[in-house]
Amino acid sequence: PELSEEPPAEMVKMTKSKTFQAYLPNCHRTYSCIHCRAHLANHDELISKAKTPSSVNVIFPFFCRVNVGCGPAEERVLLTGLHAVADIYCENCKTTLGWKYEHAFESSQKYKEGKFIIELAHMIKDNGWE
DSSP: OOOOOOGGGGGGGEEEESSSSEOOOOSSEEEEEEEOOOOOEEEGOOOSSSSSSSSOOOOEEEEEESSSEHHHHHHHETTTTEEEEEEEEETTTOEEEEEEEESSSSSGGGTTTTOEEEEGGGGEESSSOO
């Protein structure tokens, strides 16, 4: 299978196993899928440590990610207004992880566009966390 968007070649080591998976080999700390341990993001790509205001337990927004696919965008009314969001899922085990902000209809929310939100229930910290 093919990834929908490839991360920069110098950032990942690609391997072929049961599914096509990208690894973040030179990262001190990574976030991985709790269900299959596929790498999802480098801690250095974390945008903010402020949790989103939500009733679900979510992690912070990220710029970059690997092994994450996007579903189709749909309009949803969230706590901060109307947004077009796409569910994101682990490319390895197909578990829904969270969502990606595709479009914000409120000008004050435009900064969210293109960012990924991953629910804490679906991720684990790997490599060098203390």
